Amino acid sequence: MLKTRIRELRARDGISQGELANLVGVRRETIGNLENGKYNPSLKLAMDIAKVFGETVEEIFFYEDE
Amino acid sequence: MKRAKKNPLSYLGWLGLIGIIGIYYMAPWMITFLLFFFFFTYSKMVPDELFWNNVRRAATKAFAVNIGSQTLIFLFLFFRAVSGKGIPFSEAVQASGEACLVDVNYLFSTMIQTSMNVIIFIVTLCTFFFCLMRYNRQEKKFVEEDESC
Numbered sequence: 659m660l661k662t663r664i665r666e667l668r669a670r671d672g673i674s675q676g677e678l679a680n681l682v683g684v685r686r687e688t689i690g691n692l693e694n695g696k697y698n699p700s701l702k703l704a705m706d707i708a709k710v711f712g713e714t715v716e717e718i719f720f721y722e723d724e
Numbered sequence: 725m726k727r728a729k730k731n732p733l734s735y736l737g738w739l740g741l742i743g744i745i746g747i748y749y750m751a752p753w754m755i756t757f758l759l760f761f762f763f764f765t766y767s768k769m770v771p772d773e774l775f776w777n778n779v780r781r782a783a784t785k786a787f788a789v790n791i792g793s794q795t796l797i798f799l800f801l802f803f804r805a806v807s808g809k810g811i812p813f814s815e816a817v818q819a820s821g822e823a824c825l826v827d828v829n830y831l832f833s834t835m836i837q838t839s840m841n842v843i844i845f846i847v848t849l850c851t852f853f854f855c856l857m858r859y860n861r862q863e864k865k866f867v868e869e870d871e872s873c
Contacts, residue, residue, distance in 0.1 A: 674868070675867065675868050682771035683768070683772065684773065684776070685769075685770050685772050685774065686772065686867050686868075687774060687860075687861075687863040687864055687866070687867055688772050688773065688774040688775075688867030690863070690865075690867045690868065691774060691863050691866050694866045696863075696866065697774055697777065699773070699864075700773050703773060706759065
């Protein structure tokens with residue numbers, strides 16, 4: 659299952675779901691679904707999110723065996 | 725200032741105007757096009773990748789329903805033609821003979837097929853609408869109420 663550290667990084671940088679959504683050009687729902695592992699992002703979206711937090715894609719998105 | 729991108733799916737809403745023409749000419753199968761007005765509800769929704777993902781999922785389900793129902797209708801018409809059930813054989817033959825029977829058979833099949841196509845059209849559209857609505861409702865579950873983080 660694809661896990662993300664988006665929620666943790668948002669808390670670190672004090673960014674809301676809506677703000678992050680605006681920064682990467684998607685809806686709040688998309689960020690919410692990403693955080694809960696309900697949606698696998700495209701490479702472009704993953705790289706955009708990584709850029710916002712100043713991290714690499716691998717540091718934010720990772721696979722975890724269930 | 726950057727203009728907000730309009731959702732391309734909402735343009736399908738204009739097909740609903742065909743339904744108004746259908747009301748004017750009292751053509752029931754054209755009235756079903758009124759369903760397309762539903763697409764206007766998406767004009768305000770930002771078409772991001774999750775949205776298109778939902779559209780793809782809903783379209784896949786609608787496609788499966790369409791293929792399934794088309795196959796069933798095809799088989800129904802085929803076996804109906806083979807068995808000759810549902811055709812007023814005796815009346816047709818008595819009226820004008822064999823040629824009339826062929827005409828009746830052809831006309832009746834065409835009528836059934838047209839009606840079935842309208843039903844399939846409605847079922848396919850409704851499948852798409854309801855699936856898309858369901859997926860959009862599901863995705864809202866993960867939106868945080870408190871935006872202050």
